[in-house]
Amino acid sequence: MGFNVNFAPVLDVNSNPNNPVIGDRAFGSDKSKVITHGLRVMEGIKEEGILAVVKHFPGHGDTHIDSHIELPIIEKELDELKELELTPFKEAIKKGVDGIMVAHILFPKLDSEYPSTLSNKIIEGLLRNELGFEGLIFSDDMTMGAIVENLSIEEAAVKFLKAGGDVLLICHGYENHLKVIERIKEEILEGRLTEEEIDEKTYRIIKTKKKYGFEDNIIDKIDLELLNSKSKKLLDRIDKKVNP
Template structure:
């Protein structure tokens, strides 16, 4: 055999071994990771919220997706049951629950204390808009309605009002405010909005509404903008019946939806959906039960990724037209994250049982409620919610701030 040929073969084998070893070394180096890289990848893989969700029962998950009201000025057996057996995610209080500041602090403290065995803190919410929608005890000074604020049209003043409202309710144990109203007062026959709206001008509503929202958020209070997609052009009070708005999506995008879109672009993290039938968009369901409105418009077209809460499901718009349990199921299927049930223990139990059964029988997939649950737990974590007692109400200090604001009117 030719020596040159043999030497060539040997050289090729040698080069193959060298290249192969070099490749193995390079791959070994790529496989080597610093402790920092290992830790970062481990943190990415371990999402504490997902881990918490995996530990929860169906009852616990469904409970977090329901906020309820209560009767009287203190806890009773029904409230205890809502917390201990149904694991509700939060409470909303009304004037009927409030006598004076100290009683109110005792009540919010008692709710937190009752929830102590649960690892997830409560939403404690209230409608505090100013004007005629105010639940505050008489010891606090009263702010003017949004309509009067709109006439001043001062964004800095609106921010200060939002911040002061947040300080006020925080001092009483709340962590969520169903405000501001982003409805445009476009219908003079509207029986429910009126001066709760900043203006009939969408630019004023948008700018002042966003500043009020940011003022509320600046005190680490959740601001729930409402009433999506817009309650301004209705002539029926949804507390009593189901309003009908005969507008299509293009018409809504030209007016009613503009403040909500701008608020979303400016950091809105919670939206309340209204009980209004938009028959050109969904002739069968009001907005609170409508997938084309909640999923199609709010989520997809407006790009909202935050928390969606229904208006009170015990209002006439729902109770006069639907079974409340079935309505709650439809609302969750449509894309709502939290169902609000403000009145009567029997209604609260009916909603909780209906949702639990719908998950267990497969009508609502469990991964669907896990999506909502993730948003709920994340926002509670982001806002640092905790079931801590209130130490000082600071009525005089807050009233002084209110007084400075009232000098502008």
């Protein structure tokens, strides 16, 4: 149908029962189940030639605030995160995940100034250098409350790129896209964002597109009737197993 990227699976360990945004999007509160089920979904997505982007690094499971509305804060030490939140992401990296989305969450014990999406300490220091991730790093949507209640979208976009991120998500407002593009051009012209930095991100994107065979060609028309009939058969089989 033309889909080539899936922002899934959610690898958050939903350890906070009062979490208003993760809930049943996660595979549960048991990290072993999150790892087992999450990696199977990730592999299934990859097998279909689709880029799986696991989320929300370094973990959105222990929040009581929805980052779509405002900025959550998690007061955990790195050692605590390594014991729980980071484990599914570490396993996904070992299995060769090619995309990771970073969360709009402030972890003061890791970076007291910037949320994960804008933090060089978390993106470059933790995700790239310590965990050894070499794939694409995506932002969460830059129009979410956690960002726009604190910064302009243009400023946040530049900080994400400077922090080491590759792909910006701006999910609302074409005018926001235009403003960000102009701001990035301005940053490059004034030397605050180098062409080398942009090139590195571009090459990483091209490498991933080549790996998955992504092209700009128009796909053949899809037989939706056939597709839906196959999907229904699969869902019927699953239903019989779940409800014998």
